[in-house]
Amino acid sequence: MDEKLPLIYLARHGETDWSLTGQHTGLSDIPLTPRGERNAIRLGKRLETQTISQVFTSPLKRALHTCQLAGYATTAQIDPDLVEWNYGKYEGLRTQEIHATNPTWDLFKDGAPEGESIAEISARADRVVSRIRSVPGNVLVFSSGHFLRVLTARWIATNAKTGRSFTLDTAALSILGYEHTQDHPVIRLWNDTTHVGE
Numbered sequence: 001m002d003e004k005l006p007l008i009y010l011a012r013h014g015e016t017d018w019s020l021t022g023q024h025t026g027l028s029d030i031p032l033t034p035r036g037e038r039n040a041i042r043l044g045k046r047l048e049t050q051t052i053s054q055v056f057t058s059p060l061k062r063a064l065h066t067c068q069l070a071g072y073a074t075t076a077q078i079d080p081d082l083v084e085w086n087y088g089k090y091e092g093l094r095t096q097e098i099h100a101t102n103p104t105w106d107l108f109k110d111g112a113p114e115g116e117s118i119a120e121i122s123a124r125a126d127r128v129v130s131r132i133r134s135v136p137g138n139v140l141v142f143s144s145g146h147f148l149r150v151l152t153a154r155w156i157a158t159n160a161k162t163g164r165s166f167t168l169d170t171a172a173l174s175i176l177g178y179e180h181t182q183d184h185p186v187i188r189l190w191n192d193t194t195h196v197g198e
Helices: 017-021 034-047 061-069 095-101 118-133 145-155 160-165
Strands: 008-012 054-057 076-078 139-143 173-179 181-192
Touching (some): 008 034, 034 173, 054 061, 054 118, 061 076, 061 139, 118 139, 118 145, 145 173, 145 181
Parallel strands (some): 054 076, 054 139
Antiparallel strands (some): 008 173, 173 181
């Protein structure tokens, strides 16, 4: 990696009861499981040798608590744009439950009924990208899976729907950055869970 160019560390929150069962967890404030808490601490240890200029976190407790356990509570700035996708009437449902009544539904194509459209979450991600790019050094972001997938798609200047292709596990670490110059944003590392334990 070119150390002269900023790196953007993306941290997905630790495990919750709903992430275990595959329920869509948008704005519901679900806490971390004990395993989620342990992995948040491990994530912090993984990051402790990195130089971070700015930390941003979602205000939702699963991301905020991950941020706190990782050791960044005193420096983090809460950013409401980092909340998870608003799933509207699909909140708390599993994909197979949604498909039972709407078999062709695809979040990254259709958005969420009575929730957030792909255009709305894309605009939110663009605001975050703009804020990140204004920071002169490395940035660390704590958020949720679907939002981070959209953020990554927008970082590399592709359609937000591209986020469908990026799976992301709980407590995973990913790194965005640049190749050669800041005119060429890239994905440096994706969905790394080597620090995650049982």
